[in-house]
Amino acid sequence: MTTAIETRELGKTYGRIAALSDCTLSVPEGQLVALVGPNGAGKSTLLNLVVGLAAPSSGEVSVLDGVPAGSPAALDGIAFVAQDMPLYRNLSATGLIHLTRNLNQRFDDDYARRRLDDVGIPPRQKAGKLSGGQRAQLALTLALARHPRLLVLDEPTAPLDPLARHDFMAAVMTAMAEDGISVVLSSHVLAELERVADHLVLISRGRVRLDGAVEDLLAAHRLVTGPRDEHLDPRWRAIQQTTAGAQSHLVVEAPPDSPTPLGWEGRPISLEALTMAYLREDARTSGPTPLEALR
Incomplete structure (x- = not known):
């Protein structure tokens, strides 16, 4: 290529x-x-x-x-x-x-x-x-x-x-x-x-x-909703997680062929949602960005 x-x-x-x-x-x-x-x-x-x-x-x-x-x-x-x-x-x-x-x-x-x-x-x-x-x-x-x-x-x-x-x-x-x-x-x-x-x-x-x-990045990530205290599939990596009552809402990186666990709901992710999840993950790190520190 x-x-x-x-x-x-x-x-x-x-x-x-x-x-x-x-x-x-x-x-x-x-x-x-x-x-x-x-x-x-x-x-x-x-x-x-x-x-x-x-x-x-x-x-x-x-x-x-x-x-x-x-x-x-x-x-x-x-x-x-x-x-x-x-x-x-x-x-x-x-x-x-x-x-x-x-x-x-x-x-x-x-x-x-x-x-x-x-x-x-x-x-x-x-x-x-x-x-x-x-x-x-x-x-x-x-x-x-x-x-x-x-x-x-x-x-x-x-x-x-x-x-x-x-x-x-x-x-x-x-x-x-x-x-x-x-x-x-x-x-x-x-x-x-x-x-x-x-x-x-x-x-x-x-x-x-x-x-x-x-196409590959979207296939490797998904939005999932399930019980708040339930453990994720060990092959999954949570990028972003929010909770509402007894439910957890997550953006996860997961093998495309891995099934959504019983009791959970999974759906495809948009490019915008994927990008925002990674940006919010990084925003949890304290301190300015490198270029902001120059100002």
Whole structure:
């Protein structure tokens, strides 16, 4: 299996603070990978290492099936859209196309102009005068016109309204279908990720908690309800537990073929519920996240 991103014991420290520790994961090519975690968890740190905006303090990171992150070959094959969508506000859409073309070895000018026309962005309109949804589409257009093999999106839909967010994600899915690109999307909108994600990477407190195909992770976890004081199957691991009267409600990691015990009720788990269970498990640990300690 070819990989879009692969890390081995990757770490990044700022002074004595570890923003990312012992990060080992393998992200397959050709899929949409959801990167989730709370603020300060290390998601942006990981993405900055992947796209070459930062250097590791320890470990290794490669992209595009073994190319060192930050190398010329890696930079040529990766496009990055950040949350703040850093566009020169005083440049027009056409001016930004011209600038981006001159700064990159590969840029499809005709594609960019066609796409701006398709999404209704006036070519002479300055970026600072565009709506939030239009700025997001402009930033995405500049990224896709490079025809990358890997598109990295760091919470680009966070400031958008629901319609603009839907249109942005529709454009991403179209690019995947037409060009076969890999996508890594960092987002807090779990319901949105449930519809589109093939692979999940969950980071909390600078460490990878989950890394795997969404289908496999959902099959390995379930929601169960049963008697409060009843012992669980020893093959099960409780991720989260709440009680109400004589009943216990749990999120458990369990072998897919293990039966639900007599007297218990089991049902499939959603990606959102699975993610929240792991985040709540980590939230029980006292103290700030590594990056929050820097503030």
